[in-house]
Amino acid sequence: MPHAIHRFAGARFATIAAIAGALLLTAPAAGRAQGTENAPPGPCRDAMSACWYVVFGKGDAPSRTMYVANGKTRTLPGGEISIEGIEFFEAPDKYNYVASTFDFDCKARKLRIPRAYAQQVGGRIEHAPPRDQSWTPVQEYSWVGQVFKLACTPDAKTDPKKHDFLWLSDLPRAADLLPLARRALWEREFAPGKRGRRR
Numbered sequence: 001m002p003h004a005i006h007r008f009a010g011a012r013f014a015t016i017a018a019i020a021g022a023l024l025l026t027a028p029a030a031g032r033a034q035g036t037e038n039a040p041p042g043p044c045r046d047a048m049s050a051c052w053y054v055v056f057g058k059g060d061a062p063s064r065t066m067y068v069a070n071g072k073t074r075t076l077p078g079g080e081i082s083i084e085g086i087e088f089f090e091a092p093d094k095y096n097y098v099a100s101t102f103d104f105d106c107k108a109r110k111l112r113i114p115r116a117y118a119q120q121v122g123g124r125i126e127h128a129p130p131r132d133q134s135w136t137p138v139q140e141y142s143w144v145g146q147v148f149k150l151a152c153t154p155d156a157k158t159d160p161k162k163h164d165f166l167w168l169s170d171l172p173r174a175a176d177l178l179p180l181a182r183r184a185l186w187e188r189e190f191a192p193g194k195r196g197r198r199r
Helices: 016-023 143-152 174-184
Strands: 052-058 065-070 081-089 095-105 110-120 125-127 166-169 188-191 194-198
Touching (some): 065 174, 081 174, 095 174, 110 174, 166 174
Antiparallel strands (some): 110 125, 188 194
């Protein structure tokens, strides 16, 4: 599994217009915590338990990948910023998604990944083995570079469109986001143990 969980996409940078075209984005979906379907989606607010944004996308149907990140960050004792990022696969082979925790040294523009896990197609969660915790440079034109921007840019969460982010949901868990992403973005049904299919 390290080849999937520990990989960094070297995809070309995608603007929000490119993401929308590649992933067939519909209107942004609000999550449960907002309490009403009529609540305005995003940007991130204090009352939300999570703030998920689409930050990157690549590929062509039916093998597209959508990258999302949680705007609810944590500040570590050393001043670094910790943030969650997830890769969702439209046509999963082994994994429905890979979720990673990124620690960013914003001033030095460096990162490390303290933990990661994946949900297999059958629904089982698989944790990545421990990895080297050395700090490495952030690639600017990559999905990780976009996650870095969300974590380290002061106005990224208050003005997401300026930074090519698209609001997705305030659902708290990655597992909850998967059927939402399939339904809202790819119009796919999902159930653990079987692949998504077109309606």
